[in-house]
Amino acid sequence: MKILVIIKKTPDTEAKIKISSDGSSLELAQTKSIINPYDEYAIEEALQIKAKQSDCEVVIVSFGDESVKELLIKGLAMGGDRGLLIDSKGLENADSLAIAKVLSAAVKAEAPDIVFAGRHAIDDDNMHVATMVAELLEWPHVNVISKLEVDGQTATVERAIEGGQVEVYEVGLPAVFGADKALNQPRYASLPGIMKAKKKPLDIKTAEDFGVGSASSKVSVTSFAYPPEKPAGKVFKGEDVGTMVEKVVKLLREEAKVI
Amino acid sequence: MKILVFAEQRNGKLKSSAKEALTAAAKLSGGNASDVAALLIGSNVESLASELAGYGADTVYVADKPELENYHCLNYTAVLAEAVKAFSADALVGGASPMGKDLFPRLAARLDAGIVTDVTELTADGNNLSAQKPMYAGKVISKISVKGDGLKIASIRPNVFAAEQTGQGSAAVSKLDVALTESRIKTKEIRKGVSEKADLTEAAVIISGGRSLGSAEKFSVLNDCADVIGATVGASRAAVDAGYAPHHMQVGQTGKTVSPNLYIACGISGAIQHMAGMRTSKIIVAINTDPEAPIFNIADYGIVADLFEAVPIMTEKFKELL
Numbered sequence: 243m244k245i246l247v248i249i250k251k252t253p254d255t256e257a258k259i260k261i262s263s264d265g266s267s268l269e270l271a272q273t274k275s276i277i278n279p280y281d282e283y284a285i286e287e288a289l290q291i292k293a294k295q296s297d298c299e300v301v302i303v304s305f306g307d308e309s310v311k312e313l314l315i316k317g318l319a320m321g322g323d324r325g326l327l328i329d330s331k332g333l334e335n336a337d338s339l340a341i342a343k344v345l346s347a348a349v350k351a352e353a354p355d356i357v358f359a360g361r362h363a364i365d366d367d368n369m370h371v372a373t374m375v376a377e378l379l380e381w382p383h384v385n386v387i388s389k390l391e392v393d394g395q396t397a398t399v400e401r402a403i404e405g406g407q408v409e410v411y412e413v414g415l416p417a418v419f420g421a422d423k424a425l426n427q428p429r430y431a432s433l434p435g436i437m438k439a440k441k442k443p444l445d446i447k448t449a450e451d452f453g454v455g456s457a458s459s460k461v462s463v464t465s466f467a468y469p470p471e472k473p474a475g476k477v478f479k480g481e482d483v484g485t486m487v488e489k490v491v492k493l494l495r496e497e498a499k500v501i
Numbered sequence: 502m503k504i505l506v507f508a509e510q511r512n513g514k515l516k517s518s519a520k521e522a523l524t525a526a527a528k529l530s531g532g533n534a535s536d537v538a539a540l541l542i543g544s545n546v547e548s549l550a551s552e553l554a555g556y557g558a559d560t561v562y563v564a565d566k567p568e569l570e571n572y573h574c575l576n577y578t579a580v581l582a583e584a585v586k587a588f589s590a591d592a593l594v595g596g597a598s599p600m601g602k603d604l605f606p607r608l609a610a611r612l613d614a615g616i617v618t619d620v621t622e623l624t625a626d627g628n629n630l631s632a633q634k635p636m637y638a639g640k641v642i643s644k645i646s647v648k649g650d651g652l653k654i655a656s657i658r659p660n661v662f663a664a665e666q667t668g669q670g671s672a673a674v675s676k677l678d679v680a681l682t683e684s685r686i687k688t689k690e691i692r693k694g695v696s697e698k699a700d701l702t703e704a705a706v707i708i709s710g711g712r713s714l715g716s717a718e719k720f721s722v723l724n725d726c727a728d729v730i731g732a733t734v735g736a737s738r739a740a741v742d743a744g745y746a747p748h749h750m751q752v753g754q755t756g757k758t759v760s761p762n763l764y765i766a767c768g769i770s771g772a773i774q775h776m777a778g779m780r781t782s783k784i785i786v787a788i789n790t791d792p793e794a795p796i797f798n799i800a801d802y803g804i805v806a807d808l809f810e811a812v813p814i815m816t817e818k819f820k821e822l823l
Contacts, residue, residue: 255754255774259640279755339609364754367636368618370606377610382686383574385603402749403599406694414685423748423755460615460649467642469780477803479792483810490786490802491818498784498801500763501730501822
């Protein structure tokens with residue numbers, strides 16, 4: 243079996259995001275980067291399947307610049323077998339569909355049984371690329387999965403939707419799955435794992451290597467802004483709790499009119 | 502601009518975001534009613550068409566068959582693609598619900614469409630779409646432009662756009678018979694949720710707890726209050742990581758991004774990743790023992806007190822009012 247995991251570099255969840263003074267771009271050079279948190283669940287799930295199979299290769303793939311290499315190595319240190327970086331040079335402003343076209347061409351060339359990705363990336367908050375890759379390959383997909391069992395070429399997966407409801411699907415492979423947090427508990431890379439990762443193969447290719455020339459984008463970000471500051475609220479302290487609560491409930495009713 | 506609205510329903514009930522999307526579409530069309538159509542997909546859902554008319558749908562396309570009762574990514578994409586063609590739609594608008602966020606990217610890839618997700622503002626600029634959407638879970642708001650030929654897709658964040666009734670009485674119903682093909686993915690079962698309450702992403706009122714709740718059992722103090730005001734209960738990442746609440750209750754950058762009318766944060770200090778996920782709430786109430794907690798900086802109303810003392814009193818006060 244072959245499993246491909248698509249990962250993305252994102253800023254750390256605790257990081258403040260800085261906007262350039264003219265609002266045209268984000269200044270992320272000094273921002274701490276991590277593997278998109280949901281992608282770690284995707285890597286972990288691939289590794290857990292690998293552990294149960296006699297012959298299984300886990301390939302970790304990312305579309306990005308040179309700096310993504312260290313995140314791919316982190317994935318290899320967790321236990322991935324091979325890394326593949328698709329250099330985004332010249333495609334920095336590609337929209338999600340253009341990126342999905344590049345990635346789907348890479349998936350086609352690799353021909354895995356399963357593609358894992360995180361449910362969405364916490365930077366653009368789009369939830370686009372993995373689903374688009376599935377469609378471009380005419381494969382089924384299930385995103386936001388909380389449980390997965392593989393039996394031969396069939397997977398049974400659970401997807402949590404609103405109100406705590408769960409959709410249970412039976413999916414013939416190959417297919418694309420997007421990992422939610424409830425899926426597993428990602429491992430930390432061990433010291434031997436980190437040492438070994440440096441010797442594992444990590445290829446750098448371009449979109450052209452997969453036969454994708456120029457990618458035309460229809461969607462572009464024209465500017466960024468911080469969310470509007472809220473005026474200072476009314477904070478009560480040092481009084482009797484009952485009195486403070488009563489005041490707030492009254493304000494909710496009469497001033498905010500939300501109760 | 503001809504706009505098709507995906508009018509999502511689950512279990513025969515229209516989502517509020519479907520009505521919100523219709524109102525947003527009516528505005529995009531500049532009030533040109535014949536340019537707005539809605540699409541219903543499901544089994545025995547045709548009766549919902551008149552409800553859609555009341556929100557400005559001039560034509561309602563209905564794909565109604567037993568195989569469409571449950572959401573299926575391939576079947577629903579096939580129907581949507583067919584409806585886009587039937588109406589010659591320039592744009593598709595729907596709610597950024599779990600279904601919408603699953604379906605629209607698939608459709609975008611099938612029809613080579615430009616797509617923008619979870620928008621909080623949407624305007625037409627000639628044949629292009631301009632939108633605003635939160636990124637980084639709301640740390641940044643971006644302006645997005647969708648240009649070029651072909652379909653443009655926008656999903657709107659639930660609870661942000663108003664749903665306005667137009668008083669229109671009826672819509673022309675146009676039945677779509679879409680041939681569904683066999684596929685490798687089948688729904689085995691849909692398990693009912695533990696609660697019938699609205700999902701966090703769609704809830705009008707949310708009451709959330711942090712690590713200071715101390716245990717899963719103690720969330721009952723929030724549940725009691727939630728029952729009185731019809732709120733959905735949420736949790737901070739710290740509370741989820743400590744095992745006090747399941748992940749589907751998590752609000753924040755690695756949980757759900759929410760925009761309710763009222764958000765009551767109990768024992769939540771306000772980590773940046775939490776505040777990013779709830780700062781677009783219309784009214785925020787914070788209850789925390791630490792007067793320096795960052796959550797008070799974005800709260801409309803704050804109470805410096807122990808939540809175990811304050812919340813039960815609040816529940817009683819709400820009971821008196823409601």
